[in-house]
Amino acid sequence: MTDILEKSQARQRLRSLGEALDSGALKQVARILNGGLSPSDIAHLLESSPPRQRSLLWNLVDKQLEGEVLQYLNEDIRGDFLSKFSAQELADLIEDFESDDLADLLQQLPDTVIQEVLNTMDEQDRQRVEEVLSYPEDTAGGLMNTDTITVRPDISIDVVLRYLRRHRTLPPMTDSLIVVSRRDEFIGMLPVTSLLVSNPAATVREVMDTDIEPIPVTLSDTKVAILFERYDLISAPVVAENGKLLGRITIDDVVDVIREDADHSLMRMAGLDDDEDTFAPVWKTSRRRAVWLGINLMTAFIASGVIGLFEETITKVVALAVLMPIVASMGGIAGSQTLTLVIRGMAVGQISSANVGWLLNREFLVSAMNGVLWALVVAGAATLWFKDIMLGAIIAAALVINLVAAALVGTVLPLFLRSRNIDPALAGGVILTTVTDVVGFVSFLGLATLFYA
Amino acid sequence: MTDILEKSQARQRLRSLGEALDSGALKQVARILNGGLSPSDIAHLLESSPPRQRSLLWNLVDKQLEGEVLQYLNEDIRGDFLSKFSAQELADLIEDFESDDLADLLQQLPDTVIQEVLNTMDEQDRQRVEEVLSYPEDTAGGLMNTDTITVRPDISIDVVLRYLRRHRTLPPMTDSLIVVSRRDEFIGMLPVTSLLVSNPAATVREVMDTDIEPIPVTLSDTKVAILFERYDLISAPVVAENGKLLGRITIDDVVDVIREDADHSLMRMAGLDDDEDTFAPVWKTSRRRAVWLGINLMTAFIASGVIGLFEETITKVVALAVLMPIVASMGGIAGSQTLTLVIRGMAVGQISSANVGWLLNREFLVSAMNGVLWALVVAGAATLWFKDIMLGAIIAAALVINLVAAALVGTVLPLFLRSRNIDPALAGGVILTTVTDVVGFVSFLGLATLFYA
Missing domain, CATH: 1.25.60.10 (MgtE N-terminal domain-like)
Structure with missing residues (x-):
């Protein structure tokens, strides 16, 4: 205390x-x-x-x-x-x-x-x-330490204990010694706690744990983190392709990877660096933010260009200008819910080709149902506001179309981007918003042009 | 392998x-x-x-x-x-x-x-x-296990070793034994590795580590996670207010907290549950999403209401309808960068009343500089597009106003929400977008009304 x-x-x-x-x-x-x-x-x-x-x-x-x-x-x-x-x-x-x-x-x-x-x-x-x-x-190689304590399988626990006692301290996070062959190949792990409870006359081979999966040196740090999380590891051996022990990874370094990976999607979706310095000076911050604003400005101009195609219709029915942001923004909100869910699911390794079909189908159904629900509300409100039942019908149809498009793009886009080695968290939101803006404005203003022409 | x-x-x-x-x-x-x-x-x-x-x-x-x-x-x-x-x-x-x-x-x-x-x-x-x-x-109490191995400070290492050997196994993640007084008060930690390298004749008191900070049972799990991360802990003792040992927390449970805390902001900003089941059935998903869409629909109607105030001006200058989404969306993008940075900074405990003033000032300067930069670009493009230099000047002014408003709201809002015990990740984005939409539309259409009246 x-x-x-x-x-x-x-x-x-x-x-x-x-x-x-x-x-x-x-x-x-x-x-x-x-x-x-x-x-x-x-x-x-x-x-x-x-x-x-x-x-x-x-x-x-x-x-x-x-x-x-x-x-x-x-x-x-x-x-x-x-x-x-x-x-x-x-x-x-x-x-x-x-x-x-x-x-x-x-x-x-x-x-x-x-x-x-x-x-x-x-x-x-x-x-x-x-x-x-x-x-x-x-990679695992970049995360590992080379300060391992190794023992041979054929010696006795008593010998191990006497060997350890010659050290003044053991490396931090030593929960296990690593058992290796004469040629330094990984064989198993000898938990320190087993040393304490085993018969000193037993051999390392009898006591060691061979259930442990050594980590290939080329494995990505994200996958290392998943292994540590899934198997509750404190330290794990790292091996070369030929099975030779190279070092070990400890949980303290993995915790940093977990924190960074989890922060990654959050920060990247806002166009920020994972490792962004919260108190970076003005000029450094301005430079980085300017690029992101510029990219988003381009997508905003695309949306404006789409609206520009329908100038004539808007001049006739100005209520369209009043209502059009509703269609675009509801699409953006629905799409980013799907996008976030899929990006998180991909990050924790839940989404694969085996289940993406089911997911796409569910997102389609959910957005169609919610689309119809909120379309009715918006149609009612628009009809009352502008005393125009046609306008209500048009915005309802546009809303359903945009929500369904948002769900499909939100599901497929991150998988497509990943397959192209583009970070879905960074690029996904920008592309998605462009799509929901364009689909929203085209469907709403396009339908209006058809019916008010 | x-x-x-x-x-x-x-x-x-x-x-x-x-x-x-x-x-x-x-x-x-x-x-x-x-x-x-x-x-x-x-x-x-x-x-x-x-x-x-x-x-x-x-x-x-x-x-x-x-x-x-x-x-x-x-x-x-x-x-x-x-x-x-x-x-x-x-x-x-x-x-x-x-x-x-x-x-x-x-x-x-x-x-x-x-x-x-x-x-x-x-x-x-x-x-x-x-x-x-x-x-x-x-809280720490909810995270802790009660399966601790405790020893007294006055016994010898040799006695501890013999005591441990009576166990068939030790509890998982036992990197340290806990040293307690006769009345079960926490005194220090005895790392298992110290047992292995110390002189067996030494007493626990001579070998134990008293540098360890025991965790109060009421500490929040987020703060527990920060302690584990900062001090590279594998296990830590949990004590009652009177100093009595209650149990211990182990890194495997803390890793789950770290993952959940980091996921929290990402998921909540999209209106999803932290623990959202990626493959939840249609009806469950629809219900949850419907609420979020409904909340956002209300904010979209507020934005529409604002545009509705300027119907007359838009009828006169239809280019306003074409360009107005640019002002709103740039504000939203800039604001959500600031908001995300502040929410992350708060989550890792970097932001306090001592430095928020500096942060607010920096965000103001950054958004003013970027506002001017991109305002010039947008003004140029708008002037060329609609052959109207007045329109260019108006959108430039509106853009600067909205980016500055976005930066101020993005910085102050999460701190205000937290002080009211409202989750900034959940409510922040919705409120921020409402503000940037309203400020964007009012400044752009309002200025236009003044100059085109």
């Missing part, structure tokens, strides 16, 4: 950090920063600070904490800080890094700096890092 | 499960289902199946697997299955459940059934379950 209380006191003190910073009480700030806070707390604080405070705070962080704080920082911000280090400073900084964290960090640096940093390391460390660097960041 | 290969073979066989089901080869299906697949795989398969196949498959699952499969199922689907069990069947089913999983499951049942099930349990088990049931599901 005391710890929690102290922490929340620390947080309260942190609230006044801003003021302390502003008033220039830097010594006091430094004491709070380096005294009570963990490196992840400091990283969180940096991420929650506007640029000027952020760089002031970063300069106050103890040299020996910098490396650990960097590991917890969002990539965007870390890149900014890293660009200010020299190769020698970097080499000192990263001495105690695990190989996967080190690889993550190095990947953000220019190639020449990477080489300089690698040159400062001893042969064994360099090889380990180069190994991890050789795999793409978003 | 073989395991992965076998798994993917199993998956390939699963693809033909649908056909096998259709052709009525149920024995074959049952063999695949209960032979090679883990309970979480079966749960995933059920979640990925349309209703008819889902209930066929569920009937084929081995009785002794049912309980475990239920634990991995989405709540919606689990509720459907549970409603078909009698109290006695339930009691048999849940014999091996951990207390938190059991509480989760019981919370979905009618009170009378819960009582019946509790009556079938022995005194000790009942007390443990009632303890967990007494805390809300979305």
Whole structure:
């Protein structure tokens, strides 16, 4: 309890950090920063600070904490800080890094700096890092650590225990030792808890768990995360294609992948980066947002172009201009519900060619039923408002047409985009809105042109 | 490697499960289902199946697997299955459940059934379950297990080792034992790995880790998840207000919270449930979607009402009807970028009263700059299209006004909604679009009325 209380006191003190910073009480700030806070707390604080405070705070962080704080920082911000280090400073900084964290960090640096940093390391460390660097960041290879403790199947538990006792500490997240053959091939896992409850005279082979599925080094990080979630893993072995053990992945790194994957769809659907820095400076933010607004402006012009085709009809019946946004917006809302459901379903691996037919059929039925329901309401309202039953009938028909189109596009589009390797979360919404705008305006204004001509 | 290969073979066989089901080869299906697949795989398969196949498959699952499969199922689907069990069947089913999983499951049942099930349990088990049931599901209390292994600080490591060896297995995810006082108050954690590397003659007190912050039983599950993420925890002790140890939370349950929290904003922004069943039947889906469409219809009518105020102006200058969706939609896009960024920032605890002022200022500047940029483009295009420089100037002004309004509402609205305990992800988008539609139409058509009157 005391710890929690102290922490929340620390947080309260942190609230006044801003003021302390502003008033220039830097010594006091430094004491709070380096005294009570963990490196992840400091990283969180940096991420929650506007640029000027952020760089002031970063300069106050103890040299020996910098490396650990960097590991917890969002990539965007870390890149900014890293660009200010020299190769020698970097080499000192990263001495105690695990190989996967080190690889993550190095990947953000220019190639020449990477080489300089690698040159400062001893042969064994360099090889380990180069190994991890050789795999793409978003694969099992990029996630793995090489600090595994391995044992042979034919030794006794007692020997294992004596071997472990020669270590001063074990690597973090060591819930299992990895059992390998003489040629370093993966055989099974030996949970640490089994060591504690087994007969010391038993052999590793008798106690080990061979039910574990080793992770191929090329598996995508998203699939690694699904395996960890589905099988409640804490750590898992990573193997090369020939079955040789390369390293292990631990849950702490997987949790980051889960968070990023889950954030991905949310952020991308709004045209933002997954790893968007909430407190990025004005010019950086403006540049990124401008592109997204530009893309959406083009789709808005397409919709306007469609309306422009019906100028004459609108001049005759101005009520069309009043009601037309209803048809377009209801289509957009219905379509984005379907789109979001399908994108989420795809992300968790539920949707495949085997069940997409059923899904399409259900979405069709749902949108047709809801289309008819709300079309009746809108038709009634429009008829009463403009005293024109024809107008009511036209908007009802257009609404049903647009909702059905929205459901079909919302289901098929993300699957199509994925098959083309285009991110459905990023492109799906823009394309969908264009379709529901165009179909909505064409069906409503087109029908009106037919009947009022 | 073989395991992965076998798994993917199993998956390939699963693809033909649908056909096998259709052709009525149920024995074959049952063999695949209960032979090679883990309970979480079966749960995933059920979640990925349309209703008819889902209930066929569920009937084929081995009785002794049912309980475990239920634990991995989405709540919606689990509720459907549970409603078909009698109290006695339930009691048999849940014999091996951990207390938190059991509480989760019981919370979905009618009170009378819960009582019946509790009556079938022995005194000790009942007390443990009632303890967990007494805390809300979305707090540390609802997440915790009561199956902890505790030790006293004054005994030696050797005694601990001998005590553990009397167990046949340890509870899953036991990375640490919990050190408690004579009165069961939390003192510290004893990592299992420390047991393995410490001198057996040392006392628990000398080896234990007191740096750990115990989790108050009333802490929200979202905050628990943030603690686990920030401090890379595998398990953490849960304490009552008086410091007494109540249980522990393990990372596997926290991962589910992280996934749900991250999905929450995505799904809610589209008006869907976090735990939405992708393959829910037509009637269930229609009902839920109808409500969302109805709410959005009301906002669309508000926008139409605003346009209706300017009917006369539109009759005079029909180009206004053609261009007005551009102003509204650009506002909506800009606003939803800000809204999404703020909602995500709030979810990860980055945004507070200390930095919202800076954020508001940045969003204002960004939207003003982008507003001016794109206003110039739109003004140029409108002037060329309709040969009317006045129209260009009017749409430019309206666009800047709407983008600035969007940025301010997008920043302030989610914070306001949260302070009123309204979910910003659910209500934010609807309110924001209403604002950007109204401001967009009023500024564009209003300015036009002034200048063309």
